[in-house]
Amino acid sequence: MKAGLQSGRKTYMSPTSSDMGWLQIPAVKMGPGESSRSHTADEYILLQEIESGISIYIQVLSSLSPYLESQ
Numbered sequence: 001m002k003a004g005l006q007s008g009r010k011t012y013m014s015p016t017s018s019d020m021g022w023l024q025i026p027a028v029k030m031g032p033g034e035s036s037r038s039h040t041a042d043e044y045i046l047l048q049e050i051e052s053g054i055s056i057y058i059q060v061l062s063s064l065s066p067y068l069e070s071q
Contacts (some may be wrong), residue, residue, distance in 0.1 A: 001028050003063040007056060028058070 001011070009030065020027045032053025033045040 002067060003060050004030060005057045006027060006063055009056070009060070030056075032056075 005011070018029055020029055032049045034049075037043050037045070
């Protein structure tokens with residue numbers, strides 16, 4: 001979560017929290033697109049949202065190493 005916040009992401013509870021509720025460990029859900037469109041009959045994602053999501057994933061994953069090294 002710290003890495004996500006450092007990348008400029010904002011936190012909120014998603015109405016589509018997926019399988020996170022079944023995990024016995026802390027978890028973070030993130031993904032491209034608008035959460036309000038997720039899991040609806042007319043769900044869609046824009047190409048620009050996918051491209052932006054790739055950049056955000058790279059940024060967040062790249063910033064994880066300080067947190068992993070301290071474990």
